[in-house]
């Protein structure tokens with residue numbers, strides 16, 4: 001419910017900080033599993049990390065009654081009534097995130113910091129997927145820097161007890177649907193996320209061809225933030241979603257639910273369409289700093305609302321199952 005409140009608030013650009021606060025509170029509750037009833041009785045809900053007085057009040061209502069008049073009001077205002085076909089997702093079984101950034105590109109933390117952040121959350125794996133070279137402003141990685149990064153990764157990995165680092169790339173989908181790195185490079189990586197970042201306003205027919213070509217590349221594992229939308233400020237790309245989603249399913253390419261509150265892409269409505277097209281999914285924070293790993297519950301709410309069963313989401317696989325799914 002906290003995640004859903006965050007999601008609904010995020011539709012309004014002016015509420016983006018509140019939306020983030022709700023997302024952080026939701027994750028804090030998932031991670032620390034506090035005894036909410038006891039805390040509520042003791043009037044101590046604010047002792048939970050990331051829960052301030054305002055959120056504590058809403059949480060108290062939830063604990064007491066199982067519902068929230070605040071959430072119900074938001075649902076009405078946003079025309080998003082509760083659905084009775086939501087799925088069950090237990091975030092306690094979430095195994096790891098496959099899309100994250102480090103200071104090798106535009107992340108704000110070192111690989112070691114990100115790995116420690118993920119390990120502290122109990123993750124079993126973290127995909128390090130920095131940007132590809134075309135996006136110059138973010139210092140994207142070509143083959144040589146990927147090689148150097150793999151050496152650093154070996155060093156960081158040796159310091160991790162429970163966490164497996166996966167080396168990947170968030171490769172840009174070029175305007176014609178080719179990818180921003182050659183196949184022999186992509187082939188060496190553990191996880192390849194192909195994402196549209198520029199020229200999102202392409203004609204739908206050209207955009208459809210572009211996306212169809214990208215999902216047909218045998219090295220692509222996941223389509224990152226598949227529409228490129230920015231709720232409240234930018235509409236995403238428009239293309240023949242059904243055709244592209246079906247092609248992705250045929251090639252065993254998962255679609256991402258990017259949990260970054262600035263993206264929330266796929267939306268619940270689009271994710272439902274992708275589910276009907278036979279797709280699998282990933283739930284990733286697309287974190288650029290350890291604290292942003294906390295965005296996952298927001299996406300979990302979107303997946304629930306889309307009716308996606310947990311076994312269609314790759315992040316619930318253990319590390320062996322995941323690596324064979326990504327092969």
Ligand SMILES: [Zn+2]
Pocket residue numbers: 170195197224225
């Ligand atoms: Zn991206």
Ligand SMILES: [Zn+2]
Pocket residue numbers: 099100101170224286
């Ligand atoms: Zn990213």
